[in-house]
Amino acid sequence: EAQVTQNPRYLITVTGKKLTVTCSQNMNHEYMSWYRQDPGLGLRQIYYSMNVEVTDKGDVPEGYKVSRKEKRNFPLILESPSPNQTSLYFCASSFEAGNTEAFFGQGTRLTVV
Amino acid sequence: ILNVEQSPQSLHVQEGDSTNFTCSFPSSNFYALHWYRWETAKSPEALFVMTLNGDEKKKGRISATLNTKEGYSYLYIKGSQPEDSATYLCAFSDYTDKLIFGTGTRLQVFP
Numbered sequence: 001e002a003q004v005t006q007n008p009r010y011l012i013t014v015t016g017k018k019l020t021v022t023c024s025q026n027m028n029h030e031y032m033s034w035y036r037q038d039p040g041l042g043l044r045q046i047y048y049s050m051n052v053e054v055t056d057k058g059d060v061p062e063g064y065k066v067s068r069k070e071k072r073n074f075p076l077i078l079e080s081p082s083p084n085q086t087s088l089y090f091c092a093s094s095f096e097a098g099n100t101e102a103f104f105g106q107g108t109r110l111t112v113v
Numbered sequence: 114i115l116n117v118e119q120s121p122q123s124l125h126v127q128e129g130d131s132t133n134f135t136c137s138f139p140s141s142n143f144y145a146l147h148w149y150r151w152e153t154a155k156s157p158e159a160l161f162v163m164t165l166n167g168d169e170k171k172k173g174r175i176s177a178t179l180n181t182k183e184g185y186s187y188l189y190i191k192g193s194q195p196e197d198s199a200t201y202l203c204a205f206s207d208y209t210d211k212l213i214f215g216t217g218t219r220l221q222v223f224p
Contacts, residue, residue: 033212042216043157043202050210058211090156098206099145101159 002027006091006105013081013112021076021108023091031097032074033058034066036087037107043090049074050097081112115139117205119215126193126222133189134218136203140184147204148177148188151217157202160188193222 004025013019025032033048035058045058049068063085065077074093078085091105118137126132138146145164149157161170166181174191190197200217 031210035214040216043204043214045211045213048210056210059213097210098208098212099162099164101147101162102149102157102204102212104156104158106156 002103004091004093004103004105006089006108009106009108011108011110013110015082015112016080019078019081019110021078021089021091021110023074023076023105024072025074025093025103026072027093027095027103028071029093029095029103030071031095031100032068032091032093033102034064034074034076035090035092036060036085037090038087046076046089048097081110083112086110086112115205115207115213117203117213117215119201119203119218121218122216123219124221126220128194128222128224130193130222131189131191132193132220133187134201134220136186136188136205136215138184138186138203138205138213139207140182142207143181143184143205144208145206146179146181146186147202147206147212148186149202149204151200151202153199160201188218190220193220195222195224198222 034046035043047066049055089108092102094102148160151157163179168179204214
């Protein structure tokens with residue numbers, strides 16, 4: 001089954017404790033991206049990747065890191081989480097950037113206390 | 114930052130009513146316009162991706178139109194059903210490889 005898998009689905013952590021949210025896709029997609037969703041703001045792009053070893057900042061990259069060492073995986077790293085990073089996070093992948101449909105993971109609800 | 118606006122923010126209709134919502138986006142550097150359906154506690158799912166001015170797409174009772182010159186797209190739902198209740202997102206893509214989402218239109222269909 002074609003899918004994008006994110007883990008964990010829910011996470012409560014403390015300020016400053018490094019965490020990684022994993023994302024994996026099995027569709028051989030070139031393009032992967034991370035979004036955060038906050039009430040009233042819609043989905044905002046954090047980082048995206050056009051291909052292996054190619055990553056770029058989205059609209060809200062501060063406080064996040066990503067890597068793309070393999071085509072299928074695109075982890076989101078929060079080196080020192082803060083309460084303002086409490087949000088719902090989605091990973092997405094698509095065959096190409098922009099003009100092909102995005103497939104979304106199940107979402108990760110992160111709370112930083 | 115590019116702005117994508119959707120209206121209305123929310124909509125309540127009776128089962129059987131037809132409805133439509135609007136997505137407004139920058140008319141310059143247009144590359145593609147996406148529509149997604151997002152049910153509560155699930156992930157957004159693609160409805161349509163449109164790339165050409167004048168494009169019209171249809172999937173069952175849902176259809177969409179695109180006007181890239183004036184920067185808007187309409188999503189229509191004919192004969193709304195309770196299972197159509199969801200948030201409908203549009204997203205704009207220019208040539209920068211980013212996808213910019215609107216805040217969505219939340220549709221509730223009452224039996």
